[in-house]
Amino acid sequence: MILVGxxxxxxxxxxxxxxxxxxxxxxxxxxxxxxxxxxxxxFGSEPYLVxxxxxxxxxxxxxxxxxxxxxxxxxxxxxxxxxADRFGRVRIGDNCHIGMDAIIMPGVTIGSNSIVGAGGxxxxxxxxxxxVAGVPARVIGxxxxxxxxxxxxxxxxxxxxxxxxxRAIERLLPPLEGK
Numbered sequence: 001m002i003l004v005g006x007x008x009x010x011x012x013x014x015x016x017x018x019x020x021x022x023x024x025x026x027x028x029x030x031x032x033x034x035x036x037x038x039x040x041x042x043f044g045s046e047p048y049l050v051x052x053x054x055x056x057x058x059x060x061x062x063x064x065x066x067x068x069x070x071x072x073x074x075x076x077x078x079x080x081x082x083x084a085d086r087f088g089r090v091r092i093g094d095n096c097h098i099g100m101d102a103i104i105m106p107g108v109t110i111g112s113n114s115i116v117g118a119g120g121x122x123x124x125x126x127x128x129x130x131x132v133a134g135v136p137a138r139v140i141g142x143x144x145x146x147x148x149x150x151x152x153x154x155x156x157x158x159x160x161x162x163x164x165x166x167r168a169i170e171r172l173l174p175p176l177e178g179k
Contacts, residue, residue, distance in 0.1 A: 021037060024043055024047045027047045027048055028047055028048025028049075029043060029047035029048065029050050029052075030050070030051040030052065031052045031056075032052055032053045032054035032055070032056065032094065033054045033055070034054055034055040035052060035054070035055065035056045035057070035058070036056075036057045036058070037052075037056075037057075037058045038057075038058065038059050038060040039060060040060040040061045040062075041058055041060070041061070041062045041063070041064075042062075042063045042064070043064045044063075044064055044065050044066045044067065045066070045067065046066040046067060046087060047066075049066040049087060049088070049089045049090060049106075050064055050066060050089070050090045050091075050092075051089070051090070051091045051092070052092045053091075053092055053093045053094035053095070053096070053112065054094045054095070055094055055095045056092055056094070056095070056096045056097075056098070057096070057097045057098065058098045059097075059098060059099050059100040059101075059102070059118070060100050060101075061100050061101035061102075062098050062099075062100070062101065062102050062103075062104070063101075063102075063103045063104070064090050064103075064104045065090075065103065065104065065105055065106055066087055066088060066089070066090055066106050067085060067086065067087050067088075067106055068085075068086035068087075068088070068106055070086075071084050071085055071086050086106070087106060088105075088106030088107025088108070089106075089107065090104055090106065090107070090108055090109075091108075091109040091110070092104075092109075092110045093109070093110055093111050093112030093113070093114065093128060094112040094113070095112055095113050096110055096112065096113070096114045096115070096116070097114075097115045097116070098110075098116045099115070099116055099117045099118035099119070099120065099133075100118040100119070101118060101119050102116045102117070102118065102119060102120045102121070102122065102137075103120070103121045103122065104116070104122045105121070105122060105123045108122050108123070108124065108125060108126070109125045109126070110122065110125070110126040111125070111126055111127050111128030111129065111130065112128045112129075113128055113129045113143050114126050114127075114128060114129065114130050114131065114132070114143070115130075115131040115132070115143070115146070116132055116133070116137060117131065117132065117133030117134070117137070117140070118133075119133075119135070120132055120133045120134055120135065120137035121134075121135045121136050121137055122136070122137045123136040123137065124136070124137075126139075127139065129142055129143045129144070130142060130143070131143065131145075131146055155168055155169060155172055156168075157169065
């Protein structure tokens with residue numbers, strides 16, 4: 001039985017990203033239009049409890065959890081909880097960025113136009129237009145504040161080819177000393 005589970009995990013890991021997402025959608029995952037979902041994600045054992053809005057980017061290593069593993073302890077302490085589980089839907093609004101290796105816990109709603117910082121552990125709802133980071137994740141700013149602070153650093157490279165992007169970046173960033 002252990003070998004079967006191991007083989008299933010290996011087969012899943014080797015499956016191309018688009019085929020994984022198609023399978024998760026068949027299982028009930030809802031994904032909006034214009035999303036970018038990078039490999040290495042884990043949408044948990046109940047993908048039908050996850051809703052992702054339009055224009056959402058989910059970076060590599062993001063984990064979305066829809067159940068509370070802590071119930072394990074109660075199952076062994078209290079006979080009337082021997083078969084208990086606890087679940088929560090996860091909703092990600094439109095136009096969000098979820099940073100690398102972030103973890104989103106059960107029952108969380110991330111409001112539209114928000115950013116979750118890399119490695120953040122989101123345990124509570126995120127207000128629309130917010131930036132959250134940390135463990136546990138907390139609000140550290142707003143989208144408008146982020147724009148105001150960093151606008152002078154923005155480089156318009158999204159539609160350039162690799163060489164054009166490199167030239168644009170190197171014009172703005174001086175070389176490191178001694179290089």
